[in-house]
Amino acid sequence: MHSIYTLAILICLVIAIIFFLSLLYTSITFWRENEKRATFRALLITLVLPVPYLLCWYYSWEIAALVLSIDLLLTLFAFAIPFTTTKNICGDFPKTQIDERDIMFSRNELKVDTERYKEYYQNHPDKEELDSKFRKEAGLLNKESIFYNSMAYAASNASFFAVDQFKNAIDGPVNPVKEKISQEKMLIFLENWGKKLGALNVGFTKLSDYHYYSHKGRGDRYGEEITNHHAYAIAFTVEMTQEMVAAAPQASIVMESGQQYLEAGRIAVQMGQFLRNLGYSAKAHIDGNYEVLCPLVARDAGLGEIGRMGLLMTPKEGPQVRLGVVTTDFELPYMKWKKNNSLLDFCNRCMKCAEVCPSQSISFDSPKLVNGTKRWQINSESCFTYWSKAGTDCGRCMATCPYSHPNNLLHNSIRWGIKHSPLFRRIAVPLDDFFYGRKPKSANMPSWIPQKNKTNLNS
Ligand code: SF4
Ligand code: SF4
Structure with missing residues (x-):
């Protein structure tokens, strides 16, 4: 019985670490893409999200495992449930020629x-x-x-x-x-x-x-x-x-x-x-x-x-x-x-x-x-x-x-x-x-191109 508990704890820990590393990878990717807003938000989530999980862990690993299982189930649900897709959003073949x-x-x-x-x-x-x-x-x-x-x-x-x-x-x-x-x-x-x-x-x-x-x-x-x-x-x-x-x-x-x-x-x-x-x-x-x-x-x-x-x-x-x-x-x-x-x-x-x-x-x-x-x-x-x-x-x-x-x-x-x-x-x-952002700002042009805009961007 004891070994089953240990195994369950280990599995939960490994999943939690993978989850954390994925979030960290997301933050690093945004940072490498020079996306400041996205990096900040992803980092915030990476740091904040593990807190309730760690608290659960502190009080009882069973609760932590439950939280994790619900997370996983929700993720699986997102991919497995066959929500319908409208099939005919666009038509197939144009009927006329364009001049x-x-x-x-x-x-x-x-x-x-x-x-x-x-x-x-x-x-x-x-x-x-x-x-x-x-x-x-x-x-x-x-x-x-x-x-x-x-x-x-x-x-x-x-x-x-x-x-x-x-x-x-x-x-x-x-x-x-x-x-x-x-x-x-x-x-x-x-x-x-x-x-x-x-x-x-x-x-x-x-x-x-x-x-x-x-x-x-x-x-x-x-x-x-x-x-x-x-x-x-x-x-x-x-x-x-x-x-x-x-x-x-x-x-x-x-x-x-x-x-x-x-x-x-x-x-x-x-x-x-x-x-x-x-x-x-x-x-x-x-x-x-x-x-x-x-x-x-x-x-x-x-x-x-x-x-x-x-x-x-x-x-x-x-x-x-x-x-x-x-x-x-x-x-x-x-x-x-x-x-x-x-x-x-x-x-x-x-x-x-x-x-x-x-x-x-x-x-x-x-x-x-x-x-x-x-x-x-x-x-x-x-x-x-x-x-x-x-x-x-x-x-x-x-x-x-x-x-x-x-x-x-x-x-x-x-x-x-x-x-x-x-x-x-x-x-x-x-x-x-x-x-x-819903209306993300334009990035700067590559630095080797002289920046000479006459106007304020994103206005
Ligand atoms: S921005 Fe969105 S709506 Fe517009 S073409 Fe791309 S996917 Fe389609
Ligand atoms: S004005 Fe610019 S953003 Fe709008 S449709 Fe034309 S190319 Fe696309």
């Missing part, structure tokens, strides 16, 4: 008093007044914008300049001698080579009309109908650096966007040329030269879901990625898209991006029917107007998203909990708010 001329980048390129400008707003009179708002602002990477930073803007411009040099390499002659390659070999090669080139994840999908824009909205082919669709696509993500994104909407975000558009563009151009070398038609879709809606292609290729902020959210890096797509006539093997309900369910509850958006462009509502499909839609006009004022592509929503926390044991465990437990998803949002 690229309607997206903000295309509208931004319309020069006042030109034929193109007149024609567009004659056909869309409702948009002219909306667009006049962003036209009154300084504009992206402009000296008069809020977050002007000469070196950071010059670096961003250099990246966008570099990606623009790829525009003549997105397509090209196809080798008339076609090499016979099995689907399996191609999949293994592209997945591994893609990662070696710098992609984070690579996926494949069969394309439908809704993946393609109906008409070109930028460049020399403006207004041209997009035909000759390829039947398959390779989609991939490239990761944005945490410290550059965390300071959003300051200038580091637009530096990082430019850098990762360039990375995605380079990889897409290489993959496209690779397929053409082997005798298959292929086209790279890169910044400023898209014929497809990359987030939709990437979603259907199994890389993530389109969240409240309208961006692709990957299960591990959240929205902190940029996308690249290569379309081809090589019959790629692909998995049928399976909706990630846990991610959409979390997104439906969280709303943190809507809370921090400086232009209130993100809705707090559940997804609504847009062109026949249930989804979230941001107010792209007010978002772009803020970009034009800020001079950067803002990214405050991206930086604040709980999925954007760094890739480490602590956050990966939380992502695991979010994925597997509906109850944990309910707890995770208030927990994130408790540690980071």
Whole structure:
């Protein structure tokens, strides 16, 4: 009997020590991430929580064991109870195509008093007044914008300049001698080579009309109908650096966007040329030269879901990625898209991006029917107007998203909990708010970038 007691005491002690060490690890992780508020709160809990337990222990180890058992049972309960998840938060497949001329980048390129400008707003009179708002602002990477930073803007411009040099390499002659390659070999090669080139994840999908824009909205082919669709696509993500994104909407975000558009563009151009070398038609879709809606292609290729902020959210890096797509006539093997309900369910509850958006462009509502499909839609006009004022592509929503926390044991465990437990998803949002704040402040830009903001952040 005595030995059973000793064993029970030992087990309780070991569990208590593991629990304490986990809390300590959480505090250290926050401290290493330079999250002062989260570190302070986690440390406080680490020091305060063991007190009642130790007091129980002091009076009777049985009470301590009981307290511990209740703790453990509650934890197990959180993961085991099958709370239901709404299955159809968002719809499946869009019913219509989008015209690229309607997206903000295309509208931004319309020069006042030109034929193109007149024609567009004659056909869309409702948009002219909306667009006049962003036209009154300084504009992206402009000296008069809020977050002007000469070196950071010059670096961003250099990246966008570099990606623009790829525009003549997105397509090209196809080798008339076609090499016979099995689907399996191609999949293994592209997945591994893609990662070696710098992609984070690579996926494949069969394309439908809704993946393609109906008409070109930028460049020399403006207004041209997009035909000759390829039947398959390779989609991939490239990761944005945490410290550059965390300071959003300051200038580091637009530096990082430019850098990762360039990375995605380079990889897409290489993959496209690779397929053409082997005798298959292929086209790279890169910044400023898209014929497809990359987030939709990437979603259907199994890389993530389109969240409240309208961006692709990957299960591990959240929205902190940029996308690249290569379309081809090589019959790629692909998995049928399976909706990630846990991610959409979390997104439906969280709303943190809507809370921090400086232009209130993100809705707090559940997804609504847009062109026949249930989804979230941001107010792209007010978002772009803020970009034009800020001079950067803002990214405050991206930086604040709980999925954007760094890739480490602590956050990966939380992502695991979010994925597997509906109850944990309910707890995770208030927990994130408790540690980071409902409206966390922007971080400072990395110290090697001169800090020259004209305005007070977080105002
Ligand atoms: S911040 Fe929250 S609501 Fe917004 S995209 Fe991320 S998970 Fe979804
Ligand atoms: S980029 Fe900025 S302005 Fe646009 S939706 Fe996100 S937070 Fe709002």
